[in-house]
Amino acid sequence: MRTKSLKGRDFLAVTDFTREEIEIILDVAEDLKRERAKGIYHDDLLRSKTLFMIFYNQSLRTRNSFEAGMTQLGGHAHYLDPSKIYTPVMEGREVAYSTERVSDVARVLDRMGDAIAIRCYGDPVDWEYGAAHAMLREFARWTDIPVINMEDDIYHPCQGLADILTVKEKFGGFSGIKFVISWAYSPSVHKPRAVPQSAILYATMMGMDVTLTHPKGMDLAPDILSQCKEYSKATNGSFEIVHDFESAFEGAHVVYPKAWCATPLFQPPIGEASEEKTQEIFEKHKDWICTKKIMDLADKHAIYMHCLPADRGYEVANDVMDKTEGSGWTSVIFDQAENRLHGQNAVMTLVM
Ligand code: CP
Numbered sequence: 583m584r585t586k587s588l589k590g591r592d593f594l595a596v597t598d599f600t601r602e603e604i605e606i607i608l609d610v611a612e613d614l615k616r617e618r619a620k621g622i623y624h625d626d627l628l629r630s631k632t633l634f635m636i637f638y639n640q641s642l643r644t645r646n647s648f649e650a651g652m653t654q655l656g657g658h659a660h661y662l663d664p665s666k667i668y669t670p671v672m673e674g675r676e677v678a679y680s681t682e683r684v685s686d687v688a689r690v691l692d693r694m695g696d697a698i699a700i701r702c703y704g705d706p707v708d709w710e711y712g713a714a715h716a717m718l719r720e721f722a723r724w725t726d727i728p729v730i731n732m733e734d735d736i737y738h739p740c741q742g743l744a745d746i747l748t749v750k751e752k753f754g755g756f757s758g759i760k761f762v763i764s765w766a767y768s769p770s771v772h773k774p775r776a777v778p779q780s781a782i783l784y785a786t787m788m789g790m791d792v793t794l795t796h797p798k799g800m801d802l803a804p805d806i807l808s809q810c811k812e813y814s815k816a817t818n819g820s821f822e823i824v825h826d827f828e829s830a831f832e833g834a835h836v837v838y839p840k841a842w843c844a845t846p847l848f849q850p851p852i853g854e855a856s857e858e859k860t861q862e863i864f865e866k867h868k869d870w871i872c873t874k875k876i877m878d879l880a881d882k883h884a885i886y887m888h889c890l891p892a893d894r895g896y897e898v899a900n901d902v903m904d905k906t907e908g909s910g911w912t913s914v915i916f917d918q919a920e921n922r923l924h925g926q927n928a929v930m931t932l933v934m
Pocket of ligand 1 (some may be wrong): 641644645811890
């Protein structure tokens with residue numbers, strides 16, 4: 583199958599791209615990273631271009647990697663706080679002189695800039711699963727310039743790209759790599775599913791041997807799981823779902839334990855709109871914390887991953903997070919965070 587040009591494409595969902603297209607993005611990311619390390623700068627690639635970034639939620643890594651990336655590529659990233667503009671909302675949710683319909687905002691920004699990046703999940707859409715993703719798609723419907731997903735309630739495709747770029751750097755490829763994504767405890771149940779869903783989609787798309795483990799009731803979305811099964815069949819990888827924390831880690835090359843809620847709050851798939859019920863499940867699984875003892879079950883060259891921010895002392899012990907060098911398994915969280923920059927630079931270069 584001929585690979586379509588990526589120019590002008592939206593970057594909204596992992597599933598909008600083929601494995602070949604993702605491999606092209608990874609290649610460009612590696613080239614840009616390598617060349618920058620040698621002092622070769624590419625500030626001509628997006629010269630004079632503007633990226634509008636709309637953040638409905640807080641961010642350290644995403645905002646700063648996009649801003650730094652646009653500077654490196656010769657353009658400008660423009661930060662927009664939805665509470666300081668007329669908050670972009672879907673048709674039917676407008677409030678006079680306080681909000682503005684997405685279709686209008688999109689068409690205005692389309693006349694001025696070269697791409698729009700959006701982060702939205704959780705409270706701004708009342709935790710209605712899929713509502714934020716639908717809003718990003720609505721932006722894309724009304725613009726000719728690319729729309730980039732900086733995390734919504736279904737996907738975090740830029741984080742997932744940095745994740746697989748990090749795996750590729752550490753292991754040289756994907757075949758035969760046991761990739762474990764695990765739920766982990768947090769005192770906060772307000773945790774979206776976009777990161778684990780994107781991670782398992784990319785990992786199965788790339789043909790890794792993927793284990794997803796979580797307590798019963800913390801299921802990821804059924805359509806995402808079906809897609810993972812299809813990817814793993816097509817790539818000769820494997821995909822299994824288990825409900826045991828310790829055994830999942832045995833022999834793993836990559837471990838990625840983090841909290842998520844099967845909510846909102848809490849349909850689907852938990853089936854009940856109950857924050858209390860989710861909190862109950864969370865509290866029963868406080869022992870789902872990534873400690874040195876758990877890491878010792880993994881392969882001796884295993885890597886510990888987390889998208890950050892991590893809840894230290896809850897999701898993970900300090901001495902796991904901070905073991906970024908030395909022999910045996912290591913934490914690669916800062917390489918992973920840095921790769922947000924390189925992965926996104928590749929995406930922006932190709933789509934803009
Ligand atoms: N991993 C991630 O998206 O980090 P931020 O929330 O800081 O952007």
